[in-house]
Amino acid sequence: MEAMSDASKPTGNAGLPKPWELKAAYDAGQNLMKLIRSTTGDSMNHERTIEMSYDLQSGTYISKAETADGEARRRHFSGELACLIEELGGASSILEAGVGECTTLWFLLEALNADNINAHGFDLCWSRVACGSAWMKQKGRFNASLSAASLTAIPYADDSFDVVYTAHAVEPNHGREEAILEELYRVTSRYLILLEPSFELASDDARARMESHGYCRGLVEIARSRGWKVIRHELFKGGNSPQNPTGLILIEKNKSAPSTQPKYACPTYHTPMQRHADCFYSPESMLAYPILGGIPCLRTDHAIVASKYLQSAEWTS
Numbered sequence: 001m002e003a004m005s006d007a008s009k010p011t012g013n014a015g016l017p018k019p020w021e022l023k024a025a026y027d028a029g030q031n032l033m034k035l036i037r038s039t040t041g042d043s044m045n046h047e048r049t050i051e052m053s054y055d056l057q058s059g060t061y062i063s064k065a066e067t068a069d070g071e072a073r074r075r076h077f078s079g080e081l082a083c084l085i086e087e088l089g090g091a092s093s094i095l096e097a098g099v100g101e102c103t104t105l106w107f108l109l110e111a112l113n114a115d116n117i118n119a120h121g122f123d124l125c126w127s128r129v130a131c132g133s134a135w136m137k138q139k140g141r142f143n144a145s146l147s148a149a150s151l152t153a154i155p156y157a158d159d160s161f162d163v164v165y166t167a168h169a170v171e172p173n174h175g176r177e178e179a180i181l182e183e184l185y186r187v188t189s190r191y192l193i194l195l196e197p198s199f200e201l202a203s204d205d206a207r208a209r210m211e212s213h214g215y216c217r218g219l220v221e222i223a224r225s226r227g228w229k230v231i232r233h234e235l236f237k238g239g240n241s242p243q244n245p246t247g248l249i250l251i252e253k254n255k256s257a258p259s260t261q262p263k264y265a266c267p268t269y270h271t272p273m274q275r276h277a278d279c280f281y282s283p284e285s286m287l288a289y290p291i292l293g294g295i296p297c298l299r300t301d302h303a304i305v306a307s308k309y310l311q312s313a314e315w316t317s
Helices: 019-027 032-040 047-056 060-065 068-087 105-112 126-139 177-187 204-213 219-225 309-316
Strands: 093-097 118-123 145-148 161-167 188-197 229-235 246-252 279-282 287-292
Touching (some): 019 032, 032 047, 047 126, 060 126, 093 105, 105 126, 126 145, 177 188, 219 246, 279 309
Parallel strands (some): 161 188
Antiparallel strands (some): 279 287
């Protein structure tokens, strides 16, 4: 695909190709994030780039998880994560930030035998969350509260979860590591578990690959610069890709914190937010976040100013 002229680039999308052009490129087997970087001249993956790339892939992770080999890999990865959480004393509430299609979350809940855990997950891409929600319902037994949201503006109050973890969600976000880690640390109360590509523990070839894809790095250094307690930094036993080795970074916030339950908060202002029939609404910020196809859309760019929302029920009754 040829790069577009400035005149034909859509306003507000940093020179991104049009959605139908990206769809055609994806169907042709092209790497969309590489294509967008070359088109825009950017060296990093912007959120819109990540969203378009992963949204078009929606359903492929579930397809892989349903093969014999894919299921075995998911069970191994999630099983090792479950063992770690149990070593830490368990959890009554967990959040997977960057949940994708729930293929880690569901197997984690199974490994934890976690019928009573209050599980939440969010992802940048609405379509991935929608696919994951449908797949979890099909699998049965375990439930999770799922939404579309950003790693840089998480729609929960401070200290909302006993354990927050990521599984290759920070991966494509080089350049935003600090903002993401600040948010992840804010919403956990006890532990933050990062299962991300380990640039520092990788081979030279793997590092070159990570750099070419715009993958994250320096997570341990960022955590330590904030004075956070990093209690483990090593290769993760559940990982199995020499080209993209998974590192485990375990950060302890307050191991003695009382068990907590999630509280939604406006991702723009962190004010309390409640679910209604058609949206999440925060009276203090006067912002409404719509619910599309049963999936709450809780990114800051989803917000609708609606100061009279609570009165609207009176007008339509």
